[in-house]
Amino acid sequence: MLRHTVKRQFNLFSRAKPVREAFLCAHNGVSAAVRISTMNRSNVLNYSTKIPPRLTAESYPNLQRLSEFKKLSSDDLTFFKSILSDSEILQATADEDLAVFNEDWMRKYKGQSKLVLRPKTVNQISQILKYCNDNRLAVVPQGGNTGLVGGSIPVFDEIVLSLTQLNKIRSFDSVSGILKCDAGVILENADSFLAENGYIFPMDLGAKGSCHVGGIVATNAGGLRLLRYGSLHGTVLGLEVVLPDGKILNSMDALRKDNTGYDLKQLFIGSEGTIGVITGVSILAPPRPKAVNVGFLGVGSYEAVQEVFVQAKQELSEILSAFEFMDLKSQTLAKEHLKGVSHPLEDEYPFYVLIETSGSNKEHDDAKLEAFLEKAMENGSVLDGVVAQDETELRNLWEWRESIPESSQAGGGVYKYDVSLPLKELYSLVDAANERLNEKGLSSTSDPTKPVISAIGYGHVGDGNLHLNVAVRAYSKEVEKVLEPFVYEFVSSKHGSISAEHGLGFQKKNYIGYSKNEQEIAMIKELKNLYDPNAILNPYKYV
Amino acid sequence: MSKALRILVPVKRVIDYAIKPRINKAGTGVEKTGVKFSMNPFDDIAVEEAVRIREAHKKLVENIHAVSIGPTKAQDILRTALAKGADTCTLIDAKETELEPLAVAKILKQVVAKQNANLVILGKQSIDDDCNNTGQMLAGLLNWPQATNAAKVEIDESSLVAKVTREIDGGEETISAPLPLVITTDLRLNQPRYATLPNLMKAKKKPMEKMTLADFSDVSTEPRLQVLKLEEPPTRSAGEKVASVDELIEKLKSVKAI
Numbered sequence: 001m002l003r004h005t006v007k008r009q010f011n012l013f014s015r016a017k018p019v020r021e022a023f024l025c026a027h028n029g030v031s032a033a034v035r036i037s038t039m040n041r042s043n044v045l046n047y048s049t050k051i052p053p054r055l056t057a058e059s060y061p062n063l064q065r066l067s068e069f070k071k072l073s074s075d076d077l078t079f080f081k082s083i084l085s086d087s088e089i090l091q092a093t094a095d096e097d098l099a100v101f102n103e104d105w106m107r108k109y110k111g112q113s114k115l116v117l118r119p120k121t122v123n124q125i126s127q128i129l130k131y132c133n134d135n136r137l138a139v140v141p142q143g144g145n146t147g148l149v150g151g152s153i154p155v156f157d158e159i160v161l162s163l164t165q166l167n168k169i170r171s172f173d174s175v176s177g178i179l180k181c182d183a184g185v186i187l188e189n190a191d192s193f194l195a196e197n198g199y200i201f202p203m204d205l206g207a208k209g210s211c212h213v214g215g216i217v218a219t220n221a222g223g224l225r226l227l228r229y230g231s232l233h234g235t236v237l238g239l240e241v242v243l244p245d246g247k248i249l250n251s252m253d254a255l256r257k258d259n260t261g262y263d264l265k266q267l268f269i270g271s272e273g274t275i276g277v278i279t280g281v282s283i284l285a286p287p288r289p290k291a292v293n294v295g296f297l298g299v300g301s302y303e304a305v306q307e308v309f310v311q312a313k314q315e316l317s318e319i320l321s322a323f324e325f326m327d328l329k330s331q332t333l334a335k336e337h338l339k340g341v342s343h344p345l346e347d348e349y350p351f352y353v354l355i356e357t358s359g360s361n362k363e364h365d366d367a368k369l370e371a372f373l374e375k376a377m378e379n380g381s382v383l384d385g386v387v388a389q390d391e392t393e394l395r396n397l398w399e400w401r402e403s404i405p406e407s408s409q410a411g412g413g414v415y416k417y418d419v420s421l422p423l424k425e426l427y428s429l430v431d432a433a434n435e436r437l438n439e440k441g442l443s444s445t446s447d448p449t450k451p452v453i454s455a456i457g458y459g460h461v462g463d464g465n466l467h468l469n470v471a472v473r474a475y476s477k478e479v480e481k482v483l484e485p486f487v488y489e490f491v492s493s494k495h496g497s498i499s500a501e502h503g504l505g506f507q508k509k510n511y512i513g514y515s516k517n518e519q520e521i522a523m524i525k526e527l528k529n530l531y532d533p534n535a536i537l538n539p540y541k542y543v
Numbered sequence: 544m545s546k547a548l549r550i551l552v553p554v555k556r557v558i559d560y561a562i563k564p565r566i567n568k569a570g571t572g573v574e575k576t577g578v579k580f581s582m583n584p585f586d587d588i589a590v591e592e593a594v595r596i597r598e599a600h601k602k603l604v605e606n607i608h609a610v611s612i613g614p615t616k617a618q619d620i621l622r623t624a625l626a627k628g629a630d631t632c633t634l635i636d637a638k639e640t641e642l643e644p645l646a647v648a649k650i651l652k653q654v655v656a657k658q659n660a661n662l663v664i665l666g667k668q669s670i671d672d673d674c675n676n677t678g679q680m681l682a683g684l685l686n687w688p689q690a691t692n693a694a695k696v697e698i699d700e701s702s703l704v705a706k707v708t709r710e711i712d713g714g715e716e717t718i719s720a721p722l723p724l725v726i727t728t729d730l731r732l733n734q735p736r737y738a739t740l741p742n743l744m745k746a747k748k749k750p751m752e753k754m755t756l757a758d759f760s761d762v763s764t765e766p767r768l769q770v771l772k773l774e775e776p777p778t779r780s781a782g783e784k785v786a787s788v789d790e791l792i793e794k795l796k797s798v799k800a801i
Binding site for chain 1: 559560562579582587626738740743
């Protein structure tokens with residue numbers, strides 16, 4: 001999912017400065033300085049919306065706090081203090097509203113939680129959930145809080161159960177490549193750990209510096225390696241989950257093959273914290289590729305993007321590891337955002353493609369990539385392009401893809417839609433959205449009185465996954481009404497999915513019907529009632 | 544001398560600067576197997592500057608020639624130099640031999656003569672040994688003027704005098720020197736371009752001359768320096784939190800910091 005969430009770092013009680021760290025991990029002073037000059041980010045604009053978010057409860061007045069839920073009392077605190085240390089309990093005070101835990105990074109939603117629990121052990125989590133279940137206290141499990149659909153933040157006064165401090169690598173088997181770790185391990189840390197052992201985490205996304213391994217599993221995040229390594233439904237081998245009544249479901253003894261009845265872990269992958277809290281993950285890590293190449297190509301039309309994709313699959317086959325497309329408008333926004341950094345391609349093209357190969361032998365990969373690109377240039381499907389010659393160029397090229405979400409946010413805010421559509425019609429949604437916004441006179445790139453800047457499209461062609469981002473100057477009901485349910489109806493009419501990788505969370509909770517049929521929804525509800533009869537886990541969300 | 548620039552750009556293959564080098568188990572050098580190598584970033588800047596000089600003075604520049612002394616695989620970075628705008632190149636295959644700056648400068652002196660070059664642009668240092676010697680030594684051997692750490696280079700077409708700006712403490716220093724000249728590049732001279740697909744394809748057809756150290760048998764490649772041992776710098780010990788200013792002062796006193 002969160003491929004296009006920004007890399008952020010939170011300081012506990014202050015909203016982190018949104019200027020990204022400049023990858024200052026180079027091997028001596030000279031090279032660090034080189035890096036900074038190559039991609040000077042000091043003049044990058046702030047990304048977060050200028051207007052602080054309103055309380056979700058105020059933005060959605062029809063939504064009422066469920067009276068079945070108990071309000072937090074001093075008895076409850078006494079109990080929590082009996083099982084947790086002071087540093088594991090954070091309470092709201094007059095000058096601290098726990099904004100870091102109450103707001104999402106897009107600053108679209110704001111909850112009113114007064115209590116954050118940050119346990120360090122699975123047993124503590126089990127005790128907390130049992131107590132909350134017995135006392136009907138609503139709980140929101142939270143990982144790195146990098147979600148894009150408001151799924152990890154409270155709506156009213158739910159207790160935030162933060163997995164931040166449950167963050168140990170448990171074990172790694174360097175023969176099988178099976179990693180076992182706590183849910184609160186930050187994705188980037190897990191990947192660095194694996195890198196030292198010659199392995200790679202089978203998924204990657206823009207928010208890797210903040211998001212948790214447990215969070216990506218709970219939300220079934222997609223990300224950029226999906227094309228190569230498949231979805232988490234395949235790579236996750238086992239889970240440790242605390243159920244709402246405090247029972248611990250453990251399938252961490254990971255086996256690649258285990259055909260003994262229901263594969264229960266699958267139920268929690270993508271459950272978004274609605275029937276259990278994931279506390280441990282075992283996952284199969286593939287060997288880390290030794291050679292990586294990145295090309296950034298200019299393409300004349302969406303049809304040509306598809307042609308290049310087909311050719312890339314044929315010519316590059318097993319080494320193709322990412323195929324991302326971006327439209328011109330997304331690059332225009334990125335150019336404004338990355339002021340002063342020159343774009344890889346001199347001329348403008350209607351579409352851009354970022355292509356990545358990963359393999360074990362550089363000469364072999366180079367030869368394949370070269371042959372493919374030469375062919376694609378000759379037959380005209382690719383109009384221009386560049387190929388990274390060193391690691392910094394490689395990262396800078398990725399930057400033009402990864403900075404799009406930040407860029408689309410920089411003007412004030414962004415409405416994000418993450419949909420699956422048949423490849424042929426992937427881009428038609430962006431055209432349709434722009435047409436509709438123009439028709440209603442809401443959109444202009446230059447006129448500051450219009451609420452919408454522009455609707456842009458980019459995404460993972462390999463997965464049939466489009467990100468439609470509507471960059472706005474401010475969030476407004478008017479724009480929201482034009483876009484929703486229009487986008488969902490459009491996707492449904494093409495038999496796509498309204499959420500390819502972001503999940504449903506709060507934002508799309510009313511729209512599940514566009515992608516799941518009645519029987520499916522009924523079964524989801526039955527499962528929820530069975531395992532969380534008091535519905536204390538992540539209420540007001542999609543189930 | 545006819546009014547034409549023949550630019551020589553020496554480039555070195557080094558461990559990519561985004562990669563953290565590791566010391567080998569024996570403690571005698573840096574681990575080189577399975578590590579990504581690229582062009583020394585300062586040399587990348589040198590190639591870019593040569594190309595920019597040609598773009599600014601279309602008729603003046605006759606040829607941009609890249610040269611690399613290193614392992615056979617240094618031809619990868621020569622191809623990169625060709626793709627970014629060099630016209631021709633020479634690979635001087637040194638196999639596994641590691642050369643010190645003086646030997647490199649002596650070989651380059653002969654290459655300068657062979658190419659009849661009158662402007663040498665190279666990185667001020669390579670990021671592997673950080674010597675910052677080669678340019679200066681080459682200028683000395685050639686008895687040419689040198690403009691090191693260039694942050695800006697302007698060439699006067701009529702007089703063939705180069706005006707080079709260097710960053711110094713608290714300001715800038717501008718020097719001028721007539722050609723022939725050796726220029727070494729600093730970080731802020733320019734931002735290198737990407738290698739485009741059409742240029743990468745053209746680069747494959749550009750000539751690459753191949754030589755070996757045997758072609759420079761009069762240059763001694765014997766090392767004059769001996770590496771005794773390579774060690775990681777000591778790791779920084781973890782910080783400590785103090786509750787009050789008094790405690791801070793006490794701690795500082797206890798470690799004799801104040």
